[in-house]
Amino acid sequence: MAKRDIVVIGASAGGVVALKELVRSLPSDFNATIFIVQHVAAYATSMLPEILNYAGPLKAVHPTDGDSIEPGMIYVAPPDHHLLIEQNQVLVKKGPKENRFRPSIDALFRSAAYNFGERTIGIVLTGLLDDGTSGMWSIKRLGGLGIIQEPEDAEYSSMPSSVLEYVDVDYTVPLARMGALLYQLTSEEYKPPHLNISPEEGEMLKKEVQIASQKNAFEMGILDMGDLSPFTCPECAGVLVRFREGKLIRYRCHTGHAYTAGSLLAEVDKSVEDNLWKAVRVMEEAIMLLEESGKASAQGGDEQAAERFFSKARENRERTNMLHKFLFQQEPILQQPNGVPK
DSSP, X not given: OEEOOEEEEEEOTTHHHXXXXXXXXXXXXXXXXXXXXXXXXXXXXXXXXXXXXXXXXXXXXXXXXXXBOOTTEEEEOOTTSEEEEOSSBEEEEOOOOBTTBSSOHHHHHHXXXXXXXXXXXXXXXXXXXTXXXXXXXXXXXXXOEEEEEOGGGSSSOHHHHHHHHHSOOSEEEOHHHHXXXXXXXXXXXXXXXXXXXXXXXXXXXXXXHHHHTTOOTTTTTGGGSSEEEEEEXXXXXXXXXXXXXXXXXXXXXXXXXXEEHHHHHHHHHHHHXXXXXXXXXXXXXXXXXXXXXXXXXXXXXXXXXXXXXXXXXXXXXXXXXXXXXXXXXXXXXXXXXXXXXX
């Protein structure tokens, strides 16, 4: 009989505090290996390993590409790099962003599911939007266990709530009980479950893991592995193909960027506001040009032409003020942080 010895954890907003509490509750003889993706800005300096070393008895590090996997260790994704795992080593790669993030929780979870299957325990903690939902789906499909922080217990409930909506998780627990549960699950033996994975599904999962590890999505034929959508990638404007995982819809472009429907909506929302502000800027430039032309005409003695320019400037100012008012009253497309409109 085998034991579950691979633990993958995803967190975003509020995650540092939650991770400290979780690590503090683990014993020094914890023999499984922990891998963590905490969303952090690409330009930031992450002190998370030092924070976790201070919080609990297990050693935490930012791994380098190719490091061996050791039991009882905590490996934390470095900023702007995906953290992936193979049979005996850690991969640190700068593959395409997923859900606008690098490191991506989904990328880590998929690599664990593909390489370790039922030995994997996936955990999603506090955070915004829905990174981790697709990866947790893969963990469950390959026989692993899924745990989420109780949404009411999370500082930001969106990520665990999204997983709960789309994936049949095994445990929903408050953070205070998670360490003891994790120790129990990694200590007991389990019977490998019967899996019903099609060769096509297995091949797709393999390719997505390879894309995160910097393989060429276009050359791998990603456009032929999903349904072509009418949408373009917000990151590179490439064609997006659509995939379904149960109730979850995902998208990936031919250069490799990936989105859930929720993260794609968030990008569309941002694009709408950005383009409205660009429209304001163009209209205000038109007002300045019209007024400058009107002044030049007046100085040249052509009062009739000057009035036409000034009249057009006034009309454009009224339109611009209306657009300003609309912008300040405009509500986001996404009312709910987990990607589900109200």
